[in-house]
Amino acid sequence: MAEEKILLDHGSGGKVSHSMFAELILPLFENPELSKQDDGAIFDVDKGKLAFSTDSYVVDPIFFPGGNIGDLAVNGTINDVSMCGAVPKFISVGLIIEEGFPVKDLKLILETMAGAAGKAGVKIVTGDTKVVPRGKADKIFINTSGIGVIPKGVDVSGGNAEPGDKIIISGTIADHGITVLSSREGLRFDSDIQSDSAPLNRMVSSITSSGCDIHVLRDPTRGGLGTTLNEIASQSRVGIKIDELSLPVRGAVQGVCELLGFDPLYIANEGKLIAFVPEKDAGKVLEIIRQDEFGKDAVIIGEVTNEDPGKVFLQTAIGGTRIIDMLTGEQLPRIC
Amino acid sequence: MSLKYIDEYRDAGLARQLVKKIQAVSKKKLRLMEVCGTHTMSIFRHGIRSVLPGGITLLSGPGCPVCVTAQKDIDAFVELTKIKDVIVTTFGDLIKVPGSGSSLANEKASGADVRIVYSLFDAVNLARKNKDKEIVFCGVGFETTIPTIAAGILIAAGDKIDNFSVYTSNKLTPPALAALMETPDIEIDGFILPGHVSVITGTNAYRDTFEKYDMPSVITGFEPIDILKAILILIQQNEEGKPALENAYPRAVSDQGNVKAKEIMNRVFEVCDAPWRGLGEIPFSGMKLKKEFQGFDAALKFDVNVPDMPEPKGCACGQILMGLKTPKECALYKKRCTPMNPVGPCMVSTEGSCAAFYRYN
Amino acid sequence: MCLAVPSKIIEINDTVARVDVDGVIRETCIMLIDDVKIGDYVIVHAGFAINKVDEEAALKTLEDMRSILAMEDRKADGLSGHP
Structure with missing residues (x-):
């Protein structure tokens, strides 16, 4: 041309x-x-x-x-x-x-x-x-x-979560959103944070072909993990409880969040999935995800409960609880 | 992950021990007020209310600059966006706050040039780069931020940048505390004093108010350990009947504060009376530009005239800021007033009591 | 109000310093504080360093708290306070 x-x-x-x-x-x-x-x-x-x-x-x-x-x-x-x-x-x-x-x-x-x-x-x-x-x-x-x-026999949907399911995330959260934000004009950060943009089809195939029961798969993109968990809680009419200490967040990403007053739970991911898996299969699915090149940092972050359907709770590091609501609007950098 | 001076104050084990200790010493019913929006946010974020004994109520006082900015000032910011060749710059916190008719976000959507900056530095640089435009900064801040606004003005003055100005709506913390103490029916058993305001003011700034009212008062930082420690101290002071003014944030706060920052602040600004949204006029609680810096005063430069409009009917923000009501007791809460469609300022700012309540409760 | 994060000074250029928060580097104005040097931790608010972090006080706060709590715990149930 x-x-x-x-x-x-x-x-x-x-x-x-x-x-x-x-x-x-x-x-x-x-x-x-x-x-x-x-x-x-x-x-x-x-x-x-x-x-x-x-x-x-x-x-x-x-x-x-x-x-x-x-x-x-x-x-x-x-x-x-x-x-x-x-x-x-x-x-x-x-x-x-x-x-x-x-x-x-x-x-x-x-x-x-x-x-x-x-x-x-x-x-x-x-x-x-x-x-x-x-x-x-x-x-x-x-x-x-x-x-x-x-593939035959595969049935995953945001409406399939059941009490007792373990929730697995395939790696660190908020990398993509924080990367894009940091590269915007005006904020002027230097860091080695990178977008996590990645194809997850092979990871999904390995999970769905493993013989394990998979209830829900979702990629927490816009709105972040917090919003996606809320969607699933309301689609499946179940409660969700996650543990703050288990949430994987890169140091620099956490750093930018602290600087701008952002909550990494509401920041976009582009190469992560969450899987809802019955307890009996959770360990095996976690291992499969960890074998994938984009799933090395996978962890279990919480579980599905039959209390408070539609609500997502976070157990904080200090032992308190707070509700994780859906994101209401774009998060803006704050100084206060 | 390692964030020095943050991580160690989030130590889960230590926090849980502190909680145990708080549970053990707490006997009386107490109402403790934090007067800093960042404390409010942190208390919600870490689920601190959920670990406290039932007798301890935490109230969110007038500590969010966005919440206490008078509606008339917001209206003025909105008016500024309508002036030709003006770029209005603001901290992100302020952009969605509704005035009597519109908000900066609304005006931006309709085509006005409104930009979020992270620092006064950015606003001044914008003026440097856009000589054909007038850059106005919406100067909303407490003692922590006022010196940075002063520094921005000094930089602009030094570099002879004459297309930069500030619409000031600054607020001072100690006079607001004193005004709060004079409010009838007020029920407060202790203040959690703002850590970063105190970095500038120093512990001494609260001494007069403390001595006059004998109110248990603790300055503290923003991590769970800091906040739990302050709560523990306030409970102990109340249980023992020995009110004191204590500094639980000595890694950042000294008795005299940041002398240089105060000097810069006082070089550019002088104390004035100021209107607080929901609280009304409080004597000596604001800071306006001194005569020699009036060239940087957007209010004078642009002759912004906005009428006095009544505050929204039914909105209990004022009483909420004074701890007389909780957000749930406001008739508009979760009905006409939500984070998607805020009526009062406490719902707009993410650190506003109502928004924080809505999000985390 | 007033979000501010402890940041480590890694470079100083007149009134502007480069600071590091766990790998995130940005510029901050240091005209509101005196006597800063590379390696110091400063509290940065809205692009300005508003104070140095007093390292000694920081450590002491934690140590004092740990020892008081540990003492209380031992008194209470005869166990060490450290989990």
């Missing part, structure tokens, strides 16, 4: 669009379904249930330590499909690009997306590109949708 900046022409559907697809996009995402260049992708799937999910990505900044908007968009949808207990297979990508966006940045984002899909073993089979006039979008927005196949 000769141009250095994305022009409105790149979204026109004409020659310039075609050359961008042929020269930039196709070589990166290459697969038989996409190469056909039909209006949609046609593919075979195994018999049984499908899972289908979509998500849009508007993160600011678009590049941050540990990733960029591209792998975030691919991993995010892979994870959403995986949390249905499905094996993600195919992904669609919709790009909305602001006029004047540097082609080299776009290339980097697309390369990262291709890398993320390849790593997860998922194909990007259809897509779309639109270019909007300067100021009508902020640099680049990405939508991804994904389809996955649910």
Whole structure:
């Protein structure tokens, strides 16, 4: 591609669009379904249930330590499909690009997306590109949708939690949200905190194929662990109790939280899952998660109770309890 | 994880021992008031109420600067956003606080240039970089923050940055404590005094109030061990009938406080009367710019005129701030007034008593 | 009010210092305090260091509390107070 900046022409559907697809996009995402260049992708799937999910990505900044908007968009949808207990297979990508966006940045984002899909073993089979006039979008927005196949016998849902279930988290919380926040202009932190953006499909497959009973899988993204636990407590009409001392938080992440008055329980994760597992299988599932490259720091953080349905309680380090409510609005840096 | 001077004061074993000790010595029914929003937050966050004996009630006093900022001042901040070429800068705490009609967040959503800063430094730098704009800072703070606002103004004055100004709504803690003690029907058995305000003021700043009212008073930090220790001391003082002014935060607070910070604060500001939301006018409880710094006074620079509007009907924020009511006793609590749709200031700030109550109870 | 976090000074440049909170580095203004040196811990509020942490007092607070509580515990049930 000769141009250095994305022009409105790149979204026109004409020659310039075609050359961008042929020269930039196709070589990166290459697969038989996409190469056909039909209006949609046609593919075979195994018999049984499908899972289908979509998500849009508007993160600011678009590049941050540990990733960029591209792998975030691919991993995010892979994870959403995986949390249905499905094996993600195919992904669609919709790009909305602001006029004047540097082609080299776009290339980097697309390369990262291709890398993320390849790593997860998922194909990007259809897509779309639109270019909007300067100021009508902020640099680049990405939508991804994904389809996955649910293996026979797998039945996970936010409504399946049962009293006695142990709750496992696959690693440290709040890494992604704090990374993005720290890289925003104005806050000016230096640290080695990185986004945890990662595909969790292999971890999920290992768990669901282990023969263990799995009730709930969820990735605590926006709203953080606290909000996700509230969703599950209300979907399943159960109480949830977690233990503050068991919550894994990286030192630097905790540091930023202290500085800005944030609660890590309400900060986004992009490469973590929580699993609700009956006590008998909890130890085994924990071991399986720990074997995965993205699950080394997995721990049990609490359990499901039949008291106070719909409510989430935290046992604090000093032995007190407090209610963990859903996040009500965006957390803002405070000085007080 | 290792956060020095934080982790060791969160030591679970030590905290549990302190709780045991508190349980053992507590006999009388006591109402203890913290006058610092960060204490309020910390008490909720660590579940401190849930480990205290039933006879101990913790009240959240007028310690959240956002909560006590007069509605009229919020209205003025909102008016400032409507002036051409003005960028309004604020700490994140203030942005959602409703005035009589709107909030900074509302105006921002409608296109006004409102920016959250983390430090006065950032606001001054914004002025440095945007010479064609007027940068106004919403100066809301207690003794901890006022010196940083003063320092920002001194930096701006030194560097001849003339497109920077501050709309001041500063508040001082000891006069508010004295006003509280003069309120009829007030029932307080001890004060947990604010740690970081006291870093600046020093223990001595409370001596007059303490001597006049003989009120058990303990300055402390913000970690569970600090707060539990202060509660234990206040209980012991009450049980023994020996009120005292104690400093349980000696790693940060001295008798005379931060002399240099006070000097900088007093170079730029002078004491004035100030209106407190819910409490009314309190003599000598505010700080306004001195004459020689009036060039930095946004109120004079922009001629902001806002009418006096009555405070929201039914809102009990004032009584809640004085410990006369708990959030649950307010008719609007959880009904018309929620964190999503706050009516009174105590629901807006995350450290406001009502918001904290809503979130953690 | 007044969130403030103990931070370690790692670099000083006139009135601006770089401080570290467990690997998070940022700038802070030190014009409100005197005699700071690299390695000192300062309490930082809204981008300004508002005081130095008194290390001796910090340790003493904890030690005093531990010994008082341990004594009480031993008195109460004959056990050592340390869990």
